[in-house]
Amino acid sequence: MIEPTAKEIKDSKLYQKWGLSDTEYQLICEKILNRLPNYTETGLYSVMWSEHCSYKNSKKVLRKMPNKSDRVLAGPGEDAGILDIGDGQAVVFKAESHNHPSAVEPYQGAATGVGGIIRDIFSMGAEPIALLNSLKFGPLDNGKTKHLVDEVVAGIGGYGNCIGLPTVGGEISFEKCYENNPLVNAMCVGLLNKTDFKHGTASGEGNLIVYVGAKTGRDGIHGATFASDEFTDTKNKQRSAVQVGNPFIEKLLMDACVEIIEQHPEWVLGIQDMGAAGLVSSTAEMASKAGSGLVLKLDDVPQRETEMSAYEMMLSESQERMVLCIKPQFKTKVLDFFKHFELDAVVIGHVTADKQYKIYHHEKLVTDIPVESLTEDVPEYDRPEIEPKRIKENQSYHFQPQIESLENTWQEMLQRPNIASKRHFYQTYDAQVKANTLITPGSDAGVIRIRGTKKAIAMTNDSNSKYVYLNPYVGGQIAVMEAARNIVASGGQPIGITDCLNYGNPENPEVFWELDKSVEGIASACREIDTPVISGNVSLYNEYNDEAIYPSPMIGMVGLIDDLQKVTTIAFKNATDLIYLVGKTTDDYNGSEIQLQQTGSIKGDLSPLDLNKEKLHQDLIHQAITRNLVASCHDLSEGGLAVALSESAFENKLGFEIKTSLTNAQMFSETQSRFLVSIRPExxxxxxxxxxxxxxxLGQVTNETDFKVATSDTSVSINGMEALNNWKGAISCLMKSKA
Known part of the structure; x- marks a missing residue:
């Protein structure tokens, strides 16, 4: 291919196809370079100035998030966040979206999403210990969606299982708005000895830049630009922007990087994953953080395809690759070390003091631009925002369920895809590999023990986008607090969060308003429970033919369990144990599963969330667990009390007998700040x-499997085994049924 000249790029406006606006291109030409950028340079700016890499549309909003606490060792700006957990140890975690790639190539899109987030963790010097995921798809009523779900789940399981990391938690839901734009958010958690922490910087004139890992191919070129564009009937087939993963190389790379940092920390000055925008983002960001310049020689880059151009090599998002900055005297030792792991490791450049980013290809200088122009000179937009009309129109609407038969409604609710058991999917994942998993998928949070200590890490992710659609501010608060309740119910103390902020086109004032208000809600909840936002990801332009998804912030939360004796699950343990509902129940049905079940849509406003009451209930439950008063604990979310009672009874095939002042309808209310707890009678x-x-x-646990329920309206005896079979089998039946 003959590359267009700089003038031809300008005249044809090729830069527009790569995501640069006329104003941005003019800024590059007239303010930064004082000349026209060539083909390679234009490509570098297009990916580095994309929303996916620069957050140019969301920086203003992200600054509202709290990101500091006494535990924070590293926050936003690093590959992952780090929190101190005492005893010289730290927990490292981050979440990333891989939405667009998964829509186009679901297996590889999901698999490489997992691979990328794992690299973010071990690039910090941490050993990855667990994976989670948050998935959103359209309804399971057509073959296309079923294929998409199967392939995404297979990709997540295939990559995680091959690399030997347990997938211990997550969520999956189904709504019409995700039919053509699914959400695939992956989260990874790791452990770190604080002395092993490595920054992603390239500093010190004359120090060397080392490329490690898989060879570079043409896969994933312009992946960052692809992730920063919306889908339409004609723009969703860009398969060349999707990477191809190899978990076996990733396993070698992970083991090698963790070992070299632990055993030879003096060899490595900086390390960073080649993720979105590949070689350009990793090297430019490392140099920019250090206030340095770089010279790269692309002829030395390991390549798996012939005649690759500088543009292709710099923008490729081939997987399983890392960049290291090392001192020259350790060159031989470092290269030999990686050779022992059968990994390509070569010097591809060096650090300079002139703050320029220079790239040579075939001994020709093909790029010479200021490093900071790629990372710091990106325009930051203050988008207009408008409250959607639906918000005011729905404020006075209050849905009231009609329950003709409590038993029938109860059984029907347990079969709803958003409530039914997700075992059909998560059985694909190995949750027990490495033998440190204490709580596996299906409970409120996954829990991993820290070997050699009495401690454990609890982890969860939550995203009820229906709430955020109805009221972004309150919905954002609920996302944080539901995650916190999951941690608390498992015996942990919430200590920090990561997020994936999934929204539509930010240039739409209504979408930007949703983003802004929900982040304000998230921030207020985080401040209330002292959980700083230490890492995360923004994924915008999630649309199909100008129809946006629900605003969908995903909250990934980590908690610390300081004594393994405190680990708590949702399952009822023994007959005669007493069952308590903690928290008041009111008529909260807007945005609920019972509203969807009875009307097929959601409408209305949400009740304000009392953050003080929420925090009080979390603290009381944490104290009760600490005092060994609690046999089981479950937070109330989708489906309300009826679903929480059922899920608590299912695992050990127990029943219960309860009498409550609640109405039939209130058994399905989704009032926040509530826990279901069982305790020994003494x-x-x-x-x-x-x-x-x-x-x-409410009553007590029974050895009989029946659910005996007396509300203020009626008394029923529900067949618990039938309920269990309905709950367990609903998803499998839907997946097997003909579209």
Missing amino acids: NKQAFEDLIQQDFEL
């Missing part, structure tokens, strides 16, 4: 003395 007085208010003793 702990009754101590538990009630601790909680004091806003609780109701």
Whole structure:
């Protein structure tokens, strides 16, 4: 291919196809370079100035997030965030989206999303210990969606299982708005000895830049630009922008990088993953952070395809690649070290003091631009925002369910795809590899023990986008607090979050308003429970034919369990244990599963969330667990009390007998700030003395499998085994049924 000249790029406006606006291109030409950028340079700016890499549309909003606490060792700006957990140890975690690639090539899109987030963790010097995911698809009523779900799940499981990391938690939901734009968010958690922490910087004139890992091919070129564009009937087939992963190389790369940092920390000055925008983003960001310049020689880059251009090599997003900055005296040792792992490792450049980014190809200088022009000179936009009309129109609407048969409604709710067991999917994932998993998928949070200590890490991710659609501010608060309740119910203390902010086109004022308000809600909830946002990802332009997805912030939260004796699950343990509902129940049906079940859509506003009450209930439950008063604990979310009771009974095939002041409808209310707790009878007085208010003793666990329920409206006996079979089998039946 003959590359267009700089003038031809300008005249044809080729840069527009790569995501640069006329204004941005003019800024590059007239303010930064004082000349026209050539083909390679234009490509570099297009990916580095994309939303996916620069956050040019969202920086203003992201600054509202709290990112500091006494535990924070590294926050936004690094490959992943780090929190101190005492005893010289730290937990490292981050979440990333791989939405567009997964829509086009679901297996590889999901697999490489997992691979990329794992590299973010070990690039910090940490050993990855667990994976989670948050998935959103269209309804399971057509073959295309079923294929998409199967392939995404297979990609996640295939990559994680091959690399030997347990997938311990996550969520999956189904809504019409995700039919053509699914969401695939992956999260990874790692452990780090604080002394092993490495920054992603390239500093020190004369120090060397080393390329390590798989060879570079033509896959994933312009992946960052692709992720920063919306889908239409004609623009969703860009398969060349999707990477191809190899988990076996990733396993070698992970083991090698963790070992070299742990055993030879003096050899490595900086390390960074080649993720979005590949070689350009990793090297430019490393140099920019250090205030340095770089010279790269692309003829030395390992290549798996012939006659690759500088443009292709710099923009390729081939997987399983890392960049290291090392001192020259350790060159031989470093290269030999990686050779032992059968990995390509070559010097491809060196650090300079002139702050220029220079690239040579076939001994010709093909790029000479200021490093910071790629990372710091990106325009930052202050987008207009408008409250959508639906917000005001729906404020006075209050949905009230009609329950003709409590038993029938109960059984029907357990079969809803958003509520039914997701075992059909997560059985693909190995949750027990490495034998450190204490709580596997299906509970409120996954829990991993820290070997050699009494401690464990609890982890979860949550994203109820229906709430955010109805009220972005309150919905953002709920996303954080539901994640926190999951951590608390598992015996942990929430300590920090990562996020994936999935929205439509930010140039649409209504979409930007949704983003802004939901982030304000997230920030207010994080401040209330002291959980700083230490890492994350923004994924915008999630649209199909100008129809945006629901605003979908995903909250990934980590908690610390300081004593393994505190690890708690949702499952009822013994007959005669007492069952308590902590928190008041009101008529909260807008955006609920019962509203969807009865009307097929969602409408209305949300009740304000009392953050003080939420925090109080979390603290009381944490204290009750700490005092060994709690046998089981489950937070109430989709489907309300009826679903929480059922899920708590299923694992050990127990039943319950309860009497409550709630109405039939309120059994499905989704009022926030509530927990379902079971305790031994001898702990009754101590538990009630601790909680004091806003609780109701519902009844007790039974050896019989039936669910005996007396509400203020009626009394029923529900066949618990039928309920279990309905809940367990609903997804499998939907996946097997003909579209």
